[in-house]
Amino acid sequence: QVQLVESGGGSVQAGGSLRLSCxxxxxxxxxxxxxxxxxxxxxxxxxVAIIYSGGRSTYYADSVKGRFTISHDNAKNxxxxxxxxxxxxxxxxxxxxxxxxxxxxxxxxxxYRGQGTQVTVSS
Numbered sequence: 001q002v003q004l005v006e007s008g009g010g011s012v013q014a015g016g017s018l019r020l021s022c023x024x025x026x027x028x029x030x031x032x033x034x035x036x037x038x039x040x041x042x043x044x045x046x047x048v049a050i051i052y053s054g055g056r057s058t059y060y061a062d063s064v065k066g067r068f069t070i071s072h073d074n075a076k077n078x079x080x081x082x083x084x085x086x087x088x089x090x091x092x093x094x095x096x097x098x099x100x101x102x103x104x105x106x107x108x109x110x111x112y113r114g115q116g117t118q119v120t121v122s123s
Contacts, residue, residue, distance in 0.1 A: 004114035010118075014088060020081040023077060032054050059104060068081060095114055099111030
């Protein structure tokens, strides 16, 4: 059973940076995907950044393009999310996901999901 554990969350001021980490295995598979979702209070969970199609493609939400970078270290089986230029709107619980989703934007399609790490950005 794969367990995903996130780390690296915290509280920062607007404009600051954080790097999230998640112990996530990598599988050589055409549809395998790993990524990050987030959920703010009262909001639906949304995909933030995803590596999909077995690593051949990357998706970023419009709201984070140019500020966030997703990467996976296959040797360490670790997924990262580098977050720069943080804004108060980025405040949310961030979740790591992995699996073979039919729709990469649907969190329920991922076989493995972490418990989340809180990111709070103050103005």
